[in-house]
Every structure is written in C-alpha cells, then in structure tokens.
Amino acid sequence: MTWLDKFRLKKGLIQALNEIGFTTPTQIQQKTLARISGGQDVIGVGPEGCGKTTTYILAALNKFTYTPDGVPKVLILVPTKEKVEEVAEKIDQLNRNKTISIVQLFPAPGTEAQMNAMADGADIVVATPDRARAIYLKLGLDVNKIELLVIDDAELIVKQGFQLPVTELANSIPKCQCLVFTEVLHERLNKLIAPFMKQPAIVEVEELGEPQFDTLPQLLYVLPNFGTKVNLLNLFMQDEEVFTKVALFVNTRPTAEKLYASLNNRKNSVALLNPWFFEMDGFTSVQEFRDAATRVLIVVNDAEQKPELNDIPFLIHFELPVEKDIYINRMINRSPGDDNETMAITFATDLELASVKKIEQAIGQKIQVGDLPEDLIIEKERAPAETAEKKAAKIKGEDNAPGAAFHEKKASNAKTYNLKASVKAKMNKQKKH
Template identity: 60%
Template sequence: MVWFEKLKLNKQLVRSVDEAGFTNPTELQLKTLTRIVGGQDIIAIGPEGSGKTTAYVLGVLNRFNYAPEGVPRVLILVPDKEQVMAVLEQFERLNKNKSISIVSLYVTPGIEAQMDALADGADIVVATPDRARAIYLKLGLNLNKVDLFIVDDADQMIKAGMQLPVTELAISIGKCQHLIFTEVMHGKLEKLIMPFMNQPAIVEVEELEETPLQTHPQLLYNVPNFGTKLNLLNLFMYDDELFTKTVVFVNTQATADKLYKNLHSRLRDAVAFLNPQFFDTNGFKNTEDFKAAENCRVLIVAKERNESVNLNGIPFLIHFDLPAEKETFIEHIIDHQPDSKDESLAITFATDLELSQVKKIEQAIGKKIPVASLPDELVIENEIKAKKTEEKQPAKSSDSAPGAAFHEKKAANAKTYNYSSGQKAKMNNKRKH
C-alpha cells in the first residue's frame, strides 16, 4: 500500500508494481514521484540502481487515465539504443494499458520505418537525441502536444557530445514539464539545461556501502580540462619540500609521455617512469627502487600490465586519470597498513566528465571523497585562451585590461594549496620521506 498511500499512483499501477515485485519504493522514487505526478520540473541525481528509470516510467504511465490520442505527449531521451531497449522493457513490465502506443527511435539503417511508426500513432516516444532530432527536422515527429520532456542519463549525454540535439528538441517544445535524471551534476550539465529549465526542484540521493573501506586520506580536485590538470600537477611538483615522493597514475602510455616531457623540462632526473619502454629513459623496475633513489621525486605509472604496484610508504598518490575499472583505483587507495606511521595522501584530478566515475568509486568505498578548492595560483587553461582573445582586441580603457594579479606569483614560489591547517600539518609530516 506504500505505493498508493504515499505516492498517489492509480490503482492499476499499484497492481503492476506489486506484480513486478517492487514491494517498497526506493529513496529516490519516494522523493520524486509525488513531484512528477504534481507536474514539477525536477533534476534527480542518484547512482546506478537507485530506481531512476522506474520512477519516471511510473510517472509517465500515471498520466494516461484515458484513451490516448495517438499524438506524442511524452518524449524520453536516452543516450543509446541499449538504453532505449531497457526503457521499453520497463514500460512493458509495468504498463497494463495496452491502448498506449510507445514508439522507439534510434540510429539504424533506414529511417522510414520509424517515421511510419510515428505516423501510425505514438503516445510515448523513447529516443536517442540524434535520431529524434533527425526525424523532427524531416517533420516526422510532432512535438506540439508534448507536455512531458524527460532526459535520462543526462551526464552520459554530455560525454557523448549530444548537447545540441537535446537542447534543440527541448526548446522546440512549448510549455511542458521537464525531468532530468543523472548520476552527477556539474557545470557542463547545468549549461545544457539552462535554456529550457526554470527553477527545478533538485533531488539527490546517496547510496553508499554500509561498511566503508579502510583507505588512505583522499582529496578530489575538480578541474575543467587536461591542460589544467597538467598545470595543477606542475604546481604541486614545484614544491620539492612537500612532494618528496609522488606516484602519478595515468591510463595510457601517450599520456605518460606527455607528463614526462612536461615535467622533465624542469625536474630533469627527478621524474621517471615505472618500467620505461626504452632503455635510455629514466625509470625504475619497481617502486622500492624509486623510494630508495634520493634524487628522484616523481614516478609516472601508466596503466599496469596486470601487475600489482607496491605503494606502501609513498607519501603522495596522484590519479591524473581515473582508471576505466573502479577496482583498479580502489586497489591503489586501500590502506593495507593502517597502523603505519608513514601515511599516504591520495589525490585525484577529475574533469566534469569523470565525476560520474568518481560517484561509482564513492559508492564502492562507502564514503565521499572530500573536494579541495583549486589553488589561487593555478592557471586555468580556458582562462588563458580567453585572455589571448582579449589581447587581440583593441583596449577600450585601462579598466578593461586583463587582471595582472593572475600571475602575481611564480609557480615555483607558490605553495598555497587551500588545505586546512590540519591537512597542512599532516602533509608536512611527510617531508621525512
């Protein structure tokens, strides 16, 4: 009875969820379904498995309490064909009103069959943005009566570069309810929804493991792009008093080569590879040799070739890239010697597009990774480009000149990383390594 009493679903849907074995709604469903039924715009943020798809499928079906007209009233956008099929499967599982026509649109050879299906009548359209936009531009998708617009896995849309078709479809629809479902919220996603959402309710749920793993202390730096990651790494490595021994993880050899070339110009033999590809490249066969080398401070580790890396006693572990498998990351940050006096700090660099992966890691380790403020001295790459553009334009007045204080300090002298006093004290204790 929870579904009916708390969420006000119609009796037919209550029977459907009971038959499907959904005894109780998830936290996300409890927080969103009444808002969906009430017609409110929503941004729902939750991890995989939190019930996002079921929430909006129930909200959609609850709208059809009468014989449908065969004209699209609901448009659901998902990233790919596989997700289209998953959504259709959930509709099939919960929908007992067989008069409702559901049409799927996705990239496949030939577009005519999908246009014919729409012409035969569609009440709900589940589509990938690119195919929906293509058919809309061919006048095959009628958006005039759509009163519910849903974007599922919105963070994946950003990764796939589908912002343009999503936005064009959204602004082509008149006044309607908007629902956005995502695993993570970030600046790029905010920019995507800004043109068509107005003061939405934001619902966020966290589903962490009940027993947190024993990990090293961690910090997360959210940066806009690769170039800024590189600047941040350089800024840290300039401080040879604090960063005495650092292992830097990257995913590919190409990235490892870029980091080595960039750091080597200043650090020289203080930077090295683990198992270098070429015999004349500075490197070590294992981390024990790296720790014993007095003049080497930075060890770059490309994606391991199915081999474990002994990280005990290394003060700083930096993930420049996030591994494709979260288990690899977790193995790096697990504290195998929690009673040791030689504490390590695990630092992660992540762009907006990598934050969904960070969320999955947080779920697995059972705790949030603290977010650190970017250092004031950090050079943000897109700001540099903007400054160069401004310099090419004629100056209107002395007041419009770019801020000179941005490079007030040399990076080599900049050691203010916005750490708390307690964190600084912990990190300073590592200088003995």
C-alpha cells in the first residue's frame, strides 16, 4: 500500500515522506490514519519503532490548509524534554509549509522565553504536561482553537504522575479530536483518558522479533500494587511442596529488607545473596544456597553480578530490572536438551507492563498471563507518604493561630473566580491571541 491509495494526505506531506524514504505506511499507520482523517478519536497501542510518532505528526500537519494565524491548533503532550525536541525535529523534517510555527515547552529556568515564543505565534505546541499547564495558567497558552490534542508515550506520562496537568488541559479545550499513543494500555491510563475521549477506536499492533534463543517457561502475574505482590508471594511460599527452592529478584535493598522481614514473619526459610547486615541470614554464592536447607534466596539486581541459576526450580522477579537485558539473560535456557524444570515467574503492576512489552518484543514471544488465586488478598491503593505528611502538616497548621507574619488578603486581591481561557487571553494585551 502506498500513501496515495487510502489516506487523504496533502501532496506536500506525501512528497516529504517519499524524500526521506517512507514509501510505505507501517501497520499502525494503515490502521489509524483513515480513522484520524475521518475525525475519530484514536488510541494507538504499539511497540517502540512501529511508527506512532510519524502517524500523529502527519495528522497534525494535515490540519493546515492555508497560512496559519499563529493561534495553537495542535497541542502535543509528551513526557520529557528530550521527547519534545525529538518530536519538534521530526515535524520540521516532514513539514513543507514553513509558515507553520512550532513552539516547544518544557521545564527550564524561568518561563519568560517560552512565554515570548508563544506571544510571537504558535500553530503547533509540543510540550511536557507540567510546563504546558504552567504556561496556560500564566495566560500564555490559548486552548480555545485547538483542534487536535495528542498524548504520546502516555504510559510514561502516567508513570511520571502527570495525570493532573493532562486532565486540566484536556478539560479546558472546548472541543477537539484526541489521539493517544502508548506502548501498553492499562487501567490507570484508561482512568486518565476516559473522561475526555469520545468513543475512541483502539488500534493495537504487535511487532515481535524473531526468537534469538530458547527461554525458560515463563508466567506473568499482573497485580495492582506492591502490597498485593507481597500477598501473592507469601501465598506461593505457603506451598512448601511446590516451592522448594526460589531465587527472588528485586531492584533495591529497601525492597529486599521488606520481603526478608515479611517472609521471616511467616516462618519461611529465607536468606540474602551477599547480605549487607550481619544479623541477616545470607550466602556469598548461589551454590551455597543450593546446598543449604533455605528455600528462598533474595537477590538485589546488579548488572555486574551474574549468578548461576541452573537447577533452581523457581525464578521469581518481584520487580523487573531497569535494563531488559538483565532479565533476558536470566531467562535463557542454557541447556535446552536437558530436562530443565525451572519456571520463571514475573510480578508486574500496570506501570511495569511497558517493560514487559519491551521484553516480549526482544525475545520474540508473548509471556503467558497467569490467573490470580481466588484466595489472594488485593490491597487497596495507599496514599503516598508525602501526601499524608502534607495533610498532617495542614491539619496541624489549622489548629494553630496565625503567626505575626500572617495577614488576611484584601477583598480586592482575593481570587474567588476562575476565568475562561478566552477571557484570560483578552486580558494579556501582549499576546497576539
């Protein structure tokens, strides 16, 4: 299929695509561009490198028919400064209408330069959610004429905790088409985008590579939070006949200490590999663990240490390592001809599913998802400790009388209103909009 066969793209865009070697649309572009051209909201799910960024850039540039007027028509939200720069560079690569103004907004000392750039005119804004919200609240971003809102790397935006600025910006736009692109679609992301997306089409593509090696049998358990992970681990460890020897992998020492205490409290035989406190049971090698009666060996992830894991019946990843190659190296079946009965089990929350997708793409196969036991206790989400401390401080402050430096605002200075974006824009005379 060529670009002219199905998609209503402008000639300048088709020419730019051919010049840079994009002669054939990718799978995700074939499945989404026609829907986007028709005005439908779309959620695109696919691995890194499948063409998601090019898809929404084509959709954005296709919005401009005549000379733009310098008022934002497209808002693209991405998680990091580096991604902002990458997207802006790709827009410039595909854009043949040089009258279109692209402005980048990302965290940097001060906002004056970015406010001035917006005042000079912006047709496409590429921004991190936090900085876009900050500029909006300073009357620098007019969202009233936005026709297309794009949220890219949405799973990372959720992981970084940018739900509030995304929600505020989306709710401030009177009416627009919404596109969301992500490597994985999970419950937390659905909660973020459901309120402002209108009957979106969900398009998912799978691009698994060719298997490079034999891997151990793997099983994935998707769990809502850390507490439920602990409950499932303890539930498994109650079965002493099945879980005779377990290597348990975690990312940090605090997590290792929590699991060590939890398993010990339930009278499980547990030790650490290379313990850092003398009062903790431990071994200096996996071979010592094999020869001992201890059932569980906790291993803190370290790229430099490569323990020999042969003949250990269960390898449990309580947390996925940051580098997927560390995980993959443990999953390689180094003796495929033998009767190796090792089973690899992975616990993952919604926020770790993107890492699971990258691993599946690298090993060339899907990891089977296991059913959660009926007697598993699902822990409720807990408020972060920092939030609890702030609430406590607020309550304490309300109990105390105001100090000497405290003074009530004048009635004329008290803000008891919430202006619409259009009113804010009119109040700022320096802006073109």
